Amino acid sequence: xxxxxxxxxxxxxxxxxxxxxxxxxxxxxxxxxxxxxxxxxxxxxxxxxxxxxxxxxxxxxxxxxxxxxxxxxxxxxxxxxxxxxxxxxxxxxxxxxxxxxxxxxxxxxxxxxxxxxxxxxxxxxxxxxxxxxxxxxxxxxxxxxxxxxxxxxxxxxxxxxxxxxxxxxxxxxxxxxxxxxxxxxxxxxxxxxxxxxxxxxxxxxxxxxxxxxxxxxxxxxxxxxxxxxxxxxxxxxxxxxxxxxxxxxxxxxxxxxxxxxxxxxxxxxxxxxxxxxxxxxxxxxxxxxxxxxxxxxxxxxxxxxxxxxxxxxxxxxxxxxxxxxxxxxxxxxxxxxxxxxxxxxxxxxxxxxxxxxxxxxxxxxxxxxxxxxxxxxxx
DNA sequence: GCGACAG
DNA sequence: ATCTTGTCGC
Ligand SMILES: [Mg+2]
Numbered sequence: 259x260x261x262x263x264x265x266x267x268x269x270x271x272x273x274x275x276x277x278x279x280x281x282x283x284x285x286x287x288x289x290x291x292x293x294x295x296x297x298x299x300x301x302x303x304x305x306x307x308x309x310x311x312x313x314x315x316x317x318x319x320x321x322x323x324x325x326x327x328x329x330x331x332x333x334x335x336x337x338x339x340x341x342x343x344x345x346x347x348x349x350x351x352x353x354x355x356x357x358x359x360x361x362x363x364x365x366x367x368x369x370x371x372x373x374x375x376x377x378x379x380x381x382x383x384x385x386x387x388x389x390x391x392x393x394x395x396x397x398x399x400x401x402x403x404x405x406x407x408x409x410x411x412x413x414x415x416x417x418x419x420x421x422x423x424x425x426x427x428x429x430x431x432x433x434x435x436x437x438x439x440x441x442x443x444x445x446x447x448x449x450x451x452x453x454x455x456x457x458x459x460x461x462x463x464x465x466x467x468x469x470x471x472x473x474x475x476x477x478x479x480x481x482x483x484x485x486x487x488x489x490x491x492x493x494x495x496x497x498x499x500x501x502x503x504x505x506x507x508x509x510x511x512x513x514x515x516x517x518x519x520x521x522x523x524x525x526x527x528x529x530x531x532x533x534x535x536x537x538x539x540x541x542x543x544x545x546x547x548x549x550x551x552x553x554x555x556x557x558x559x560x561x562x563x564x565x566x567x568x569x570x571x572x573x574x575x576x577x578x579x580x581x582x583x584x585x586x587x588x589x590x591x592x593x594x595x596x597x598x599x600x601x602x603x604x605x606x607x608x609x610x611x612x613x614x615x616x617x618x619x620x621x622x623x624x625x626x627x628x629x630x631x632x633x634x635x636x637x
Numbered sequence: 638g639c640g641a642c643a644g
Numbered sequence: 645a646t647c648t649t650g651t652c653g654c
Contacts, residue, residue, distance in 0.1 A: 343642090350645095351644070378643085400644085
């Protein structure tokens with residue numbers, strides 16, 4: 259298992275990500291038929307997430323194309339590199355998927371992705387993107403329809419209906435099992451559509467989804483559980499927690515939770531130079547007109563925050579956590595659904611308390627206590 | 638402007 | 645994707 263961070267220069271906004279797609283889309287190769295089904299190897303890639311733990315796990319499983327037996331498999335774990343935005347899935351999945359592919363000791367052959375390739379608003383879905391970045395032949399098999407409408411294919415396995423963008427066929431809804439919901443096949447890089455459909459049928463001897471994605475899906479989920487367990491061995495328990503109860507009462511007693519959270523963060527950050535992420539959270543909290551941008555600030559803070567196992571100063575880690583909570587509370591107050599955990603604000607008081615106990619500076623400690631407004635009863 | 642929207 | 649028990653159907 260390899261570990262990866264967010265790549266240098268990785269897009270941080272939707273605008274940047276769309277620009278990257280427009281830049282790279284010209285490099286897709288669409289005039290190669292690609293490897294014939296049943297020859298060489300086929301590898302499935304897939305990703306599983308735990309957004310709360312900021313964890314992504316990817317798997318690559320190489321199958322013998324003729325026998326469909328597993329001949330190699332790798333996993334990689336990384337941080338969340340981008341939020342899920344329809345049309346920008348690749349920016350969320352690719353860094354960790356690439357790490358898993360790079361860890362392979364043998365050539366992957368044709369790569370089968372869990373999602374779309376050409377059948378994408380800008381003709382540059384996950385499979386296309388991965389193909390351009392790796393040079394490997396790629397195709398996409400999606401479980402759900404996306405942008406393009408299609409007729410319902412006949413009930414027999416092998417039947418299909420075109421995914422049409424105007425008059426252009428960008429993919430096919432393909433029935434892989436009799437009477438079962440179709441999958442959605444589109445080409446990625448260096449593979450033709452007929453060939454992609456043939457591969458999909460060759461990979462679905464028993465179930466709706468290709469064996470490649472079934473195996474990669476199972477493996478990356480296992481890898482995610484393993485990574486989550488390694489990070490917090492005690493996760494999963496829910497015990498009575500007096501600190502949490504106190505945090506709840508402090509938070510819910512506030513007239514203006516967002517401004518309060520901002521003042522607590524300001525006190526905890528102390529005077530002097532502050533990391534830009536903290537600064538952003540402070541500016542967010544200070545201006546009600548910005549609260550609806552809480553989600554973006556949350557993502558900014560999350561990207562900049564040190565990993566729990568990193569040997570960064572404890573206070574710095576907690577400060578970033580506090581900034582995340584400020585952004586969450588702001589979003590929950592003014593932002594559009596979906597909301598963060600409704601109880602996010604409950605953690606602010608206890609977190610500030612812990613931070614205060616860790617600071618050597620007496621005045622800062624007092625300022626934090628002051629900003630919070632009350633202090634937990636001694637245990 | 639509103640809703641839909643791969644994983 | 646993820647949260648989760650039972651339940652409807654072959
Ligand atoms: Mg997937």
